[in-house]
Amino acid sequence: MDTRKIEAFTKVFEHNSFSKAGRALFLSQPTISAHVAALEEELGVQLFDRIGRTVVPTKAGEILYHHAKNIFESSELAISEIRKLENRVVGKLDIGASTIPANYLLPKAMAEFYMKYPEVTLDLSIGDTEEIVTMVKGNFLMLGLVGGLVTSQGLIFLPVLKDSLVLVMAHDLYQKYAYLSLHDLMLTVPWVVREEGSGTRQAAGTWLNKVGLSFSGLREAIIVRNAGVLLECVRLGMGAAITSYVTVRSEIKDGSLVSVDIGHNSIERQFYIVYNKKRTLLPAAQKLIKHLQHNLTPIKI
Amino acid sequence: MDTRKIEAFTKVFEHNSFSKAGRALFLSQPTISAHVAALEEELGVQLFDRIGRTVVPTKAGEILYHHAKNIFESSELAISEIRKLENRVVGKLDIGASTIPANYLLPKAMAEFYMKYPEVTLDLSIGDTEEIVTMVKGNFLMLGLVGGLVTSQGLIFLPVLKDSLVLVMAHDLYQKYAYLSLHDLMLTVPWVVREEGSGTRQAAGTWLNKVGLSFSGLREAIIVRNAGVLLECVRLGMGAAITSYVTVRSEIKDGSLVSVDIGHNSIERQFYIVYNKKRTLLPAAQKLIKHLQHNLTPIKI
DNA sequence: TTGCTTATATAGAAATAATCGATAGATCTG
């Protein structure tokens, strides 16, 4: 059931003639004969009755013709859809983001992007930085927006925005330790921390190193896998935490949480767009990267 | 967009691997690479991103895969439908019949055939013998049932049944010429005759020759192209006619028409099944021929 | 890091298939 053969067959069917089919396909008549004969051999049935110099399709020929039309239609559809894809910003885009970007950065940016390119569907997965990077690396996601850098060959990390982290505690807890210096406070209080693999933890760890500490030197009361759960634990007074300012903005303003003054060593971390260097980026993906680079608005403080 | 190439592409897509695709198709890995490369060249897009040793389809690859599935499905559908056709009595059968058989022979036979083979659809065209034979010859009809023999190479005429013709006149008209001998009557009365090409006319002509006459020696008052119209003309007294007994049976019985006694030279004609010697006969057509040969019941007199 | 293994890509040779021109055989046309 080779394409060339089916093409020859189809033309014979349409012209009721082997030689006309040959002329139509710029092939010799013997070639057409051979192709049709091969098909007949392969299917074990006659496709045309050769009645003198006229050619009449058999029932089997009619059936084959009907399906041959479908075959060519499928090919043409495939070609035209691929052609369309090349220049248009369309399709489903599997993207991923770690907790903070997914909750505080992406919603607005995605809404704007959707207004600009309504033919693109974004499918957003949420996980911690490490999980998202692994999924990008494994080609399950086309793009990721994460809060930390992960050394991994073949991945490109585009810095897009900076974020401020704060050290927060429940008001009551803070009262208990208020007499201590910042350094002693941190060594004494129980901590609510994010899991390994979290961008927030990574950034917090970097800052701790800068002030001469590390996670291993702290009392980790509880490890949580999510910024929301972390907030709840801090609010309940289980311990102190380092987290993105935006996640605790309203609690700081209403006084239920205290943002501990950490002096001049501000805690900052970078967000990155991450994608696989060798994967072909659709126009849609390219546009999304540009959109995020230009339209991710810093979180208001 | 060759079948082999699309097959190779499809298997790569399904295995996410060129070498596994090769093993699945009993081809070498370089062959698969070449096929996919050729497709990519032809379409002008990349179908897979080769990321190290892992293979990830691009959007274009996904689109092509979807349509490739349709292509293979069409091929398989065509093959299975053709296979089914080989042994089953199914399908549409274009048949034709001249006036008398279509009206007086076929209805009962077709009803019986339908009971036996409900998957066969009969599409009956009606014309005079010559028209039907021409359509069979031109492959517009698979089978014909006609009331006369037409010399034509490549056609097979199977005799199936004999029919009796009668010479009829309106009662009033007959009274007018009753004093004449049969021979003189025929030379004197106006005639209602069928057109050239009619099996009835052909049979009538043969009989006329036998009794030493011919159509050219008769007064042809009107030529009609249909047995029903002929009957109407005779009934209105326009002239005598030679026609199939069945078409005038009730009129003879109720006395409105007179069947003229033609002595011992009875007018008979043969019905034939006619088909193209070289056309492939479907099982359905073969069964229909057999059915007609065995189940066409003579018209009761 | 350094091999070891497993992928895909590439090049050249061998096998297979497609195609053609010439021609035979059949059939329609005038």
Added chain:
DNA sequence: CAGATCTATCGATTATTTCTATATAAGCAA
């Protein structure tokens, strides 16, 4: 019946497919 036109067949030529061998790259384990 002769000439034109059609399909089938044959042998030769040209393209394509496919292979083996090898290069190149990437993951994996020590």
